[in-house]
Amino acid sequence: MSNEEYLNNMNVQYLPVENEDNYEYSDSNESSNIQLNNPELNRGIITRFLDSKLDTYNDRISSLEEKNTLLNEKIQRNQSKIDKFNSRIAKLEKEKRQLANNNFLRSIAQAYPQSEKAINLLIDKNINKIHNLKTKKIPAKFNKIEKHKANIKYNENKIYKLQLKIKTCENI
Numbered sequence: 001m002s003n004e005e006y007l008n009n010m011n012v013q014y015l016p017v018e019n020e021d022n023y024e025y026s027d028s029n030e031s032s033n034i035q036l037n038n039p040e041l042n043r044g045i046i047t048r049f050l051d052s053k054l055d056t057y058n059d060r061i062s063s064l065e066e067k068n069t070l071l072n073e074k075i076q077r078n079q080s081k082i083d084k085f086n087s088r089i090a091k092l093e094k095e096k097r098q099l100a101n102n103n104f105l106r107s108i109a110q111a112y113p114q115s116e117k118a119i120n121l122l123i124d125k126n127i128n129k130i131h132n133l134k135t136k137k138i139p140a141k142f143n144k145i146e147k148h149k150a151n152i153k154y155n156e157n158k159i160y161k162l163q164l165k166i167k168t169c170e171n172i
Contacts, residue, residue: 057169060162064158064159064162067155071155074144075145092133
């Protein structure tokens, strides 16, 4: 596309200069090659500019909303993992109680002292698993959830600011 076609598409009147040596530089719009005194022409340029701004703002809002939906999905995944960890803790505690309270295992432990060590190792292993889940994994998931919630809040603030900009462009 040539410059003249571009200017015609922009509804700007272009007056080619025959001799560039005769061109006078001044601040007035009368001597300018681009005539912007026409209010209809100015309104067209301004509306195109504002329309392009509105499009970019709307694109940014949609991308931020997509990010928020992804973050909400991550929050739900982490919440489901926390629920799985809690059910696993309950299962391990139940196993620990069963191992400690099983009459059959007690009788075996009394008959064979080496088996008592193995049973105590199983109980200690369950206790360590429970401790690891309660002190490391679950708090890590809660931290991730809080981080994602903070990102969502930040994105919502950006969306709010962009909506204000959209309202300003629409009012202009």
